[in-house]
Amino acid sequence: MTIKQWIELCHATAKEKGWWDFERSDGELIALMHSELSEALEAMRNDLGKDAIAEELADCCIRIFDYCGARGLDLEEALKKKAEKNKSRPYRHGKKF
Secondary structure, three states: OOHHHHHHHHHHHHHHOOOOOOOOOHHHHHHHHHHHHHHHHHHHHOOOOHHHHHHHHHHHHHHHHHHHHHHOOOHHHHHHHHHHHHHOOOHHHHOOO
């Protein structure tokens, strides 16, 4: 599947399950993405294994795709542009971390 297809699928599923019966704020949606990354970190810290970590990262992707679907963001095109831009950036982008 393409990124666009994942976005369509994830957003359609979220709508079907009632997550878009009311308008949701961008802040809430970004916080939910962040919470999935925190859950991945906790899976690592608690040595729950690769499958648990991958599941939480998948949850984050699903939330990102849903958000892009709701807001009409072309994530696939943005990924292509950003990957090209990163090729021209300096080593570690000149940053310590």
